[in-house]
Amino acid sequence: MTRPLIVGLTGSIGMGKSTVATMFEAAGVPVFDADAEVRAMQGPDGELLPAIEAEFPGSTGPQGVLREKLGEQVFGDKAALARLEAIVHPAVAKKREAFLIEHVGAPVVVFDIPLLFEKGGVAAVDRVVVVSAPAEAQRKRVLARPGMTEDKFAHILSLQVPDADKRARADHIIDTGTSIELTEDEVIDLIGELKQASAAR
Numbered sequence: 001m002t003r004p005l006i007v008g009l010t011g012s013i014g015m016g017k018s019t020v021a022t023m024f025e026a027a028g029v030p031v032f033d034a035d036a037e038v039r040a041m042q043g044p045d046g047e048l049l050p051a052i053e054a055e056f057p058g059s060t061g062p063q064g065v066l067r068e069k070l071g072e073q074v075f076g077d078k079a080a081l082a083r084l085e086a087i088v089h090p091a092v093a094k095k096r097e098a099f100l101i102e103h104v105g106a107p108v109v110v111f112d113i114p115l116l117f118e119k120g121g122v123a124a125v126d127r128v129v130v131v132s133a134p135a136e137a138q139r140k141r142v143l144a145r146p147g148m149t150e151d152k153f154a155h156i157l158s159l160q161v162p163d164a165d166k167r168a169r170a171d172h173i174i175d176t177g178t179s180i181e182l183t184e185d186e187v188i189d190l191i192g193e194l195k196q197a198s199a200a201r
């Protein structure tokens with residue numbers, strides 16, 4: 001096959017997904033970072049600002065989306081979140097297509113998609129990799145972040161598919177409950193396996 005094996009990388013808040021994505025990148029695997037794309041399109045002069053301002057007046061400024069303000073408007077209100085997603089998600093899908101075209105010769109590419117299970121992205125990838133750690137480790141990491149509260153954490157978790165379900169649906173699980181070094185070893189082994197699978201298609 002002439003297109004890369006597409007790996008969907010996901011995990012719940014604080015599980016270490018971004019850290020693991022960086023490990024893939026360091027090993028030479030192209031990574032599409034959905035969150036970074038969203039932030040760029042919502043940042044200063046971002047292409048989504050007019051649509052977001054029209055739908056959520058007062059939620060943008062010269063620096064782009066006022067994340068805290070917009071978060072307050074959408075995280076407690078399912079219909080509002082759906083309206084924001086209707087603006088953001090099609091734009092991300094376009095960026096993803098462009099990334100794939102850019103890296104069409106690579107054996108393996110990674111789509112780093114925080115909400116892969118939640119938003120139905122599983123059908124668009126060949127393999128699903130879930131980054132996971134024990135709930136206690138996750139909790140400690142997340143509550144150590146500035147501005148994070150027990151309530152906020154509980155609410156975000158309630159919006160996400162539970163870790164146990166993600167693990168059950170994964171093709172591969174990367175464990176970040178141990179050390180960075182062991183996680184790195186797991187990533188390197190997995191890349192070898194994915195390259196083999198890519199070549200065998």
Ligand SMILES: CC(C)(COP(=O)(O)OP(=O)(O)OC[C@H]1O[C@@H](n2cnc3c(N)ncnc32)[C@H](O)[C@@H]1O)[C@@H](O)C(=O)NCCC(=O)NCCS
Binds near residue numbers: 066084156159
């Ligand atoms: C509302 C926004 C501006 C708030 O930004 P903020 O920096 O405060 O939070 P952040 O983006 O880091 O999200 C915090 C947590 O909520 C989760 N989360 C974000 N968006 C969603 C969503 N649509 N549904 C469920 N969980 C979500 C994230 O995975 C993360 O764990 C931002 O989350 C946003 O634009 N969300 C909608 C776009 C989207 O779906 N992004 C997800 C990646 S494609």
Ligand SMILES: Nc1ncnc2c1ncn2[C@@H]1O[C@H](COP(=O)(O)OP(=O)(O)OP(=O)(O)O)[C@@H](O)[C@H]1O
Binds near residue numbers: 181
């Ligand atoms: N073995 C490990 N592998 C990965 N991260 C680890 C490990 N041990 C500790 N950590 C730490 O856990 C934290 C995970 O943060 P990271 O931003 O990667 O999570 P995330 O899943 O992308 O979070 P979010 O979904 O909230 O953006 C980092 O501070 C990282 O240093």
